[in-house]
Amino acid sequence: AQSVTQPDIHITVSEGASLELRCNYSYGATPYLFWYVQSPGQGLQLLLKYFSGDTLVQGIKGFEAEFKRSQSSFNLRKPSVHWSDAAEYFCAVGRDRRMIKAAGNKLTFGGGTRVLVKP
């Protein structure tokens, strides 16, 4: 069974400081990994995704994430946080696209990390 763990429930960071959000996954095959962001009362916006290839992926809003197979991790980073980055961040794992047609593509999410930005 697939699962995702986000160890940090809350993180507080000063504006202009760097940010790193942790994500650990458990999946029996090649993982398809995603980071989404959710502002209060809103839906989820896709920040970035990893399927294969270069283990460092770039996303929108200046975010990047690094896939480390040996550690089953997919951590999200941003070098300099802006006040508008205050939100909840979710890591998710999905199915290899070669299996989706037959079996569907349920995304499994972590519990989320709430980011607070201090001025």
Added chain:
Amino acid sequence: DAGVTQSPTHLIKTRGQQVTLRCSPKSGHDTVSWYQQALGQGPQFIFQYYEEEERQRGNFPDRFSGHQFPNYSSELNVNALLLGDSALYLCASSLELAGGDTQYFGPGTRLTVL
């Protein structure tokens, strides 16, 4: 390029009632998934529809049912509402031809059960 839309935005029901939530996928997308997000938690997968059939289902009771129409839009129906059904219901769409691996989410419907 229209994104995923959901209606209504908010809904208040009482225990035992039935509710229908609606979703229109992103333009060109053919697959719709539904998720339930309880307060303070990550989204939980309810089911996924493709070619008007339920292709995959999460761990939700039969009170939760759905439908996909020929224009790819979808409905989520919940019968015999319980207090615990209060949540944000998220619809996501994807395109099978593009691999179906990336889901784009709508703004959600906030359901409150009293």
